[in-house]
Amino acid sequence: MARRFSGPSDLHLHSDHSDGTERPADVVASAHAAGLGTIALTDHDTTSGWAEAAESAGSLGMTFLPGMELSARHEWRSVHVLAYLFDPDAPALRALTDRIRSSRLTRAREMAERIGRDYDLTWDDVLDQTATDATVGRPHLADALVAKGHVRDRGEAFGGILSPGSDYYVALYAPDPVTAVAAVTDAGGVPIIAHPAGRAGLLPDRIVEGMLAAGLAGFELGHRENREPALGELRELVRRRDLIVTGSSDYHGLGKPNQPGEHTTTDEMVARIIARGTGSAPVFA
Numbered sequence: 001m002a003r004r005f006s007g008p009s010d011l012h013l014h015s016d017h018s019d020g021t022e023r024p025a026d027v028v029a030s031a032h033a034a035g036l037g038t039i040a041l042t043d044h045d046t047t048s049g050w051a052e053a054a055e056s057a058g059s060l061g062m063t064f065l066p067g068m069e070l071s072a073r074h075e076w077r078s079v080h081v082l083a084y085l086f087d088p089d090a091p092a093l094r095a096l097t098d099r100i101r102s103s104r105l106t107r108a109r110e111m112a113e114r115i116g117r118d119y120d121l122t123w124d125d126v127l128d129q130t131a132t133d134a135t136v137g138r139p140h141l142a143d144a145l146v147a148k149g150h151v152r153d154r155g156e157a158f159g160g161i162l163s164p165g166s167d168y169y170v171a172l173y174a175p176d177p178v179t180a181v182a183a184v185t186d187a188g189g190v191p192i193i194a195h196p197a198g199r200a201g202l203l204p205d206r207i208v209e210g211m212l213a214a215g216l217a218g219f220e221l222g223h224r225e226n227r228e229p230a231l232g233e234l235r236e237l238v239r240r241r242d243l244i245v246t247g248s249s250d251y252h253g254l255g256k257p258n259q260p261g262e263h264t265t266t267d268e269m270v271a272r273i274i275a276r277g278t279g280s281a282p283v284f285a
Contacts, residue, residue: 003267003271004063004282004284005037005038005063005267005270005274005282005284006037006038006063006267007036007037007038007264007265007266007267007270008035008036008037008038008261008264009036009037009038009039009264009265009266009267009270010031010034010036010038010039010040010248010249010251010260010261010263010264010265011038011039011040011042011065011067011082011084011246011248011265011270011273012040012042012067012069012082012194012220012223012246012248012249012250012251013027013031013039013040013041013042013248013249013250013251013260014027014041014042014043014044014069014250014251014252014253014255015027015041015043015049015053015253016131016134016253017043017046017048017049017131017133017134017135018043018044018045018046018069018134018135018137019044019135019137019139019140019252019255020043020251020252020253020255021252021253021254021255022253022254023052023131024041024049024050024052024053024056025052025053025055025056026253027041027053027251027253028041028053028056028057028060028062028064029056029060030251030253030260031062031251031260031261032060032062033260034259034260034261035261036062036260036261036264037062037063038062038063038064038065038270039053039057039062039063039064039065039260040064040065040066040067040082040084041053041064041066041067042067042068042069042082042083043068043069043135044068044069044071044135044137045068045069045070045071045097045100045101045104045135046068046097046101046134046135047066047068047088048133050066050088054066054283057283057285058283058285060285061285062285063282063283063284063285064282064283065084065085065270065273065274065282066084066085066086066088066280066281066282066283067082067083067084067085068082068083068086068088068097069081069082069083069194070082070083070093070096070097070100070180070183070184070191071100071172071174071175071180072174072175072176072177072179072180072181073172073174073175073176073177074176074177074203074204074207076164077200078174079174079177079180079193079203080193080194080195081177081180081181081184081191081192081193081194082191082192082193082194082220082246082248083184083187083189083190083191083192084189084190084192084273084277085188085189085190085273085274085276085277085278085279085280085281085282086184086187086188086189086190086277086279086280087187087188087189087279087280088187088279088280090183090186090187090188090279092183092186092187093183093184093186093187093189096175096179096180096183099173100172100173100174100175101135101136103172103173103174104135104136104137104172105136107170107171107172108126108136108137108138108140108141109123110170111138111141111162111168111169111170112125112126112141112144114167114168114170115141115145115161115168119145119148119150119161120148120150121144121145121148121150125144125147125148126140126141126144128144128147129143129144129147138157138158138162139154139252139255141157141162142154142157142158142162143255145157145161145162154255154256177193177203177207177210177211178207178210178211178213178214181211181214181215181216182214182215184215185214185215186215187279188277188278188279188280189277189279190217190244190273190276190277191211191215191216191217192216192217192218192219192220192244192246192273193211193216193218193219193220194220194223194248194250195220195223195225195226195250196219196220196221196226196230196234197221197225197226197227197228197230197231197233197234198223198225198226198227199225199227201230202230202233202234208237212241216243217243217244217272217273217276218238218243218244218245218246218269219234219237219238219243219244219245219246220245220246220247220248221234221235221238221245221246221247222245222246222247222248222263222264222265223247223248223250223263224250224258224262224263225250244269244272244273244276245265245266245269246265246269246273247263247264247265247266248263248264248265249261249262249263
């Protein structure tokens with residue numbers, strides 16, 4: 001069967017429905033300006049930007065893959081599960097995202113209250129940096145701190161006031177990685193671990209094997225945060241297990257220096273994702 005999409009493909013982009021700074025349509029426009037042919041919108045723990053992004057992609061002759069970046073946690077470290085082509089109304093997955101989003105909101109409020117004891121910062125300042133119904137997170141707190149002149153940028157905020165070692169920090173609820181992968185798989189989706197070889201290093205082998213048994217499809221090996229030698233170990237794993245390999249920008253608009261298309265996913269791997277996903281369908285131009 002002839003492929004109905006064309007590359008280059010960037011399958012990890014964020015809008016202001018989570019911690020990006022651009023509307024979904026503007027994210028698509030930025031991707032189009034960078035020469036991309038296929039994209040996925042992967043906002044944190046929400047699918048609310050899908051319709052706008054799909055409409056914009058169609059108008060620009062691009063293919064849109066419905067996606068999300070699902071929050072998970074193993075012990076102290078965050079694990080992000082990129083989910084593609086899943087059913088957004090699948091009960092178990094919807095229950096997880098609802099709980100995570102509720103925890104994000106409660107956490108952000110508590111952190112804002114703690115910070116406000118020492119800095120000129122209110123909850124309204126945080127809301128001023130947050131789009132309606134967006135998944136609230138530490139980046140919005142960071143943007144509020146920047147707007148009030150307390151830090152220069154998000155990086156300074158994350159390295160100090162908002163860091164896990166700070167007295168202002170509040171932990172976020174997130175499921176364990178195996179539960180997260182299973183929920184995506186059960187919803188007909190294709191789960192891929194985002195930036196798996198970053199500064200925190202690789203997850204323990206038993207967790208990786210558990211995720212694979214739960215339906216993990218592959219790893220995002222093309223990402224600016226990945227580091228050797230962990231990256232080399234994952235290359236060998238995906239070769240041995242014939243897993244899907246993606247490359248993506250993790251674009252956040254002005255929220256990060258990452259630019260659309262700085263890493264891309266091959267047509268072969270995009271085709272494998274499309275063939276595997278059964279919960280929702282790509283939107284072809």
